[in-house]
Amino acid sequence: MSVVSQATREHILKAAEHLFGQHGFSCASLRQITDEAGVNLAAVNYYFGSKEDLYKQMLFRRVRPVNEERLNLLTQAEQLAGDQPVPLRSVLDTFIRPLLRRAADSALGGMSFLRLISRDLTDPQPFMLDEMAREFDPLVTRYTHVLTQALPGTPLPELFWRMQFTIGAVLYAAAHQHDFERISHGLCRGDDFDGCIHRLIDFCAAGLGAPLSTS
Amino acid sequence: MSVVSQATREHILKAAEHLFGQHGFSCASLRQITDEAGVNLAAVNYYFGSKEDLYKQMLFRRVRPVNEERLNLLTQAEQLAGDQPVPLRSVLDTFIRPLLRRAADSALGGMSFLRLISRDLTDPQPFMLDEMAREFDPLVTRYTHVLTQALPGTPLPELFWRMQFTIGAVLYAAAHQHDFERISHGLCRGDDFDGCIHRLIDFCAAGLGAPLSTS
DNA sequence: ATTTGTTTTAAACATTTGTTTAAATCACCT
DNA sequence: AGGTGATTTAAACAAATGTTTAAAACAAAT
Structure with a gap:
């Protein structure tokens, strides 16, 4: 070698x-x-x-740094917040930005990577299930914890549903950002990655913090 | 024959x-x-x-009734609202319920159909692009129109971004509702279709109506 | 220059794929 | 009962797939 x-x-x-x-x-x-x-x-x-192993190595070398970045940013945000809960929008920023900033950086995979990870989380290949679960398990734990503090009074099942909706919105935006320009007949700029991040944060923060249904 | x-x-x-x-x-x-x-x-x-034609016919016979139902419900909601804008949550209900109620109805495709349409809108087969666009075009027009009235003051590009986020959340929930129970270690009931609809409406209504960013 | 271990190459392998063919079977009507 | 058109069947087709093999080419060190 x-x-x-x-x-x-x-x-x-x-x-x-x-x-x-x-x-x-x-x-x-x-x-x-x-x-x-x-x-x-x-x-x-x-x-x-094998083809499967190529796929795994290709994907994980891109995914791991994203999740490391997320956890590092989350730790920073916690330190910054002291004994206060981390603000909701800060939590979302640590989750969304490490992923979506890849769109503009072809050295980190660019849009190809965003399509890949989005597809593999929405429609996973069977042989990826175990290792992906292991890769994302720490994230689930950390974000569940920090969100229960950012959204006091929200029942855990309710929070969990909303986290899933958030993930859906983020993954869809990550994979289709580029198509939005065509779909919207030019209304949305497909290369406005920073704008997309901010708008996602606005949307998901409001969704996660929505008033609790009375029923 | x-x-x-x-x-x-x-x-x-x-x-x-x-x-x-x-x-x-x-x-x-x-x-x-x-x-x-x-x-x-x-x-x-x-x-x-051919295989492609089987796929098309199989999918469209399920999709068309969903979109017809959506447009009918939307018309009803408009009539009910008179000269007032249709309330945001009503708009979302006409969009989400016709899709998600299929989950519980195996005569209308059940979860198989939800996975199918979710996959085909997030990761479409090339040969489906044209006909799917033609199928969904009327929806885009109608919902864009009714949402601009339900959310006065929202710039059209902003509205469009948020509609995309909404679609992402809805499609992800539609396809993964059943997995939520396992993923959440039993916190979320995977067969609570009505609960899922209501929670999606809460989430997306808040997201669509989020305060406009100052930047 | 020869040897040693790594890398590259072309060819072949066994499967699986969607599609086609032509004969067989069936259902229905006079 | 016989005939007609629709349906079903088994077989074969060509093309594409991931993988393996064994020889060739290469690089580095003695």
């Missing part, structure tokens, strides 16, 4: 990110990927073992 | 709904479908022409 190079490995990961992001796991073929990477077909199995 | 029977056609549609709903268009094979339907493989091409 040469210390440098590993160039073909990187080329494969890059092409896989692009094509899996565009067509999904089962509709992107290894031949498409190796062609785009300018690499021999067998290189995938040589470096990654 | 016998006036009765068409039984194999129905069996195929039923199995297609189930298996396309479970695995998606490309991961469900015609052989799986015809096996589950208890029907010969060639029957699909005999009755539907």
